[in-house]
Every structure is written in C-alpha cells, then in structure tokens.
Amino acid sequence: MQTNQQLFKVQVINRHRLLTDGEGVTTLIGLAGCPLKCKYCINMDILGKQKYRPMSAQELLDKVMIDYCYFLTTGGGLMFGGGESLLHGEAILEFLKIRPMGMKVYMETSMNYESPVLDEVLEKVDYFLIDVKSLDDAIYEQYTGLSSVVMKKNLQRICEKGLQNKCRIRIPIIPGYKTEEQANQEAEIIKTMGFSDVEVFSYILRDYMHVGDLTSAGLVEKTEQQETPVEDEENYTLEEGC
Numbered sequence: 363m364q365t366n367q368q369l370f371k372v373q374v375i376n377r378h379r380l381l382t383d384g385e386g387v388t389t390l391i392g393l394a395g396c397p398l399k400c401k402y403c404i405n406m407d408i409l410g411k412q413k414y415r416p417m418s419a420q421e422l423l424d425k426v427m428i429d430y431c432y433f434l435t436t437g438g439g440l441m442f443g444g445g446e447s448l449l450h451g452e453a454i455l456e457f458l459k460i461r462p463m464g465m466k467v468y469m470e471t472s473m474n475y476e477s478p479v480l481d482e483v484l485e486k487v488d489y490f491l492i493d494v495k496s497l498d499d500a501i502y503e504q505y506t507g508l509s510s511v512v513m514k515k516n517l518q519r520i521c522e523k524g525l526q527n528k529c530r531i532r533i534p535i536i537p538g539y540k541t542e543e544q545a546n547q548e549a550e551i552i553k554t555m556g557f558s559d560v561e562v563f564s565y566i567l568r569d570y571m572h573v574g575d576l577t578s579a580g581l582v583e584k585t586e587q588q589e590t591p592v593e594d595e596e597n598y599t600l601e602e603g604c
Contacts, residue, residue, distance in 0.1 A: 371414040386436025399507035419456035439466030
C-alpha cells in the first residue's frame with residue numbers, strides 16, 4: 363500500500379509538447395508545491411490555486427499511456443515539473459520502477475531541496491533541466507526568498523557523481539535583478555564545473571510583471587496557503603492539454 367509521501371500531487375497534465383522539454387513528444391506533469399517564491403514565477407496562476415489531485419505512480423502511468431506510441435516513435439516521454447519536482451522524488455522513483463521500455467523521464471528543477479532520495483533520483487532519471495536563478499548568494503535570495511546553499515550543494519553532488527552530461531543548466535537574465543553580463547559570467551563558471559549544456563536566456567515579463575511594481579500581482583509576498591487534495595471528480599477537473 364502506497365503512503366501519502368509516495369503520491370504525486372498533480373495539478374496539470376499537458377500533452378503533445380514537441381521539443382520543449384527534451385527529445386521528441388513529451389507530456390508535462392505539473393506538480394504542486396515549491397520552496398521558492400520567485401518574483402516573476404510564470405506558474406503562479408497554477409500554483410496559487412493550491413488544488414491538486416493525488417495520484418499513485420500506477421494511476422499516473424495509466425493516464426499517460428495514451429501517448430506511449432508518440433514517446434516510442436519520437437524518443438520522448440514525461441517531464442516532471444512544477445512547482446519543484448524534487449519534492450516528489452519518492453513518487454518519481456516509484457514511477458520509474460513501472461515505466462515501460464522506451465518512455466524517457468525528465469525533471470525540471472531548481473535543485474534547491476534537500477531530498478532524501480537525491481542520489482537515486484540523479485542516477486535513474488534520464489535528463490534534468492536545472493534552473494539556476496543565480497550563483498550570487500545575495501541576488502538568489504533577493505529573487506527567490508531562499509538561500510542558494512542547498513542548490514549549490516546539489517550541483518556539486520551532480521559533479522561528484524559525474525552526471526553533468528545528463529543536465530541542461532538554464533541561467534536567466536532577470537530584469538531588475540541580474541544583467542546579461544552577469545548571466546554570461548555565471549554560465550562560464552558553470553562550464554568550469556563540467557556542464558556542457560548551458561543556456562542563457564531572458565525572462566519575458568507578462569503585462570502585470572513590471573519591474574519594481576510586483577505587489578499588485580501578489581509576487582512580492584506570497585503567503586502560505588493550505589494545499590487542498592481533491593477527490594471528487596465532479597468538483598475538480600484536472601487541467602489537461604491535448
């Protein structure tokens with residue numbers, strides 16, 4: 363019998379994503395929960411709903427198998443994102459035990475969570491997209507509301523295990539927080555750690571995300587809310603793209 367710790371908290375299932383999360387056609391599994399409070403979070407509208415559907419690994423597999431032929435044909439699979447996918451490390455490991463041959467599993471993560479199963483996750487997941495908001499401790503904490511210590515420790519763990527080749531490091535240019543020059547400097551530092559797949563990109567702000575005027579959007583002080591599991595299918599429909 364599965365424990366609650368091994369259940370996914372699924373907010374979104376977005377199907378038929380092509381070359382956005384990894385190789386081939388992928389299905390994004392948007393998971394609830396995130397330790398960061400990023401000022402320009404693009405998933406705030408979803409995470410703010412605080413509703414999710416508890417799903418076991420088998421229940422999730424049954425749901426995504428509809429696209430198994432696409433995964434096999436294109437070399438695609440599942441992308442676990444969020445939120446912070448490392449919060450669901452135990453459930454992801456359960457899923458990996460039962461996934462069929464040819465279904466790849468990717469994770470999008472900030473690596474800023476002390477997961478008790480980090481080593482096993484690093485070894486068994488096929489590929490990681492890692493968002494490194496900043497290597498500058500002050501900028502990182504100012505932008506995310508959290509220290510960068512754990513993130514840096516987890517990056518170092520990847521290096522110790524020699525797994526840099528299964529990671530893409532994404533370094534953002536953050537308006538009002540970090541310049542293009544700073545982002546490029548950080549990319550060079552990351553490369554000295556043995557990571558070869560490094561991407562510098564710019565955040566594209568939505569209309570309400572004006573630099574220095576984020577209070578009205580609720581992004582400066584995100585209050586903690588109680589997550590709500592929803593069991594009744596009539597009262598909650600899982601968001602799915604098709």
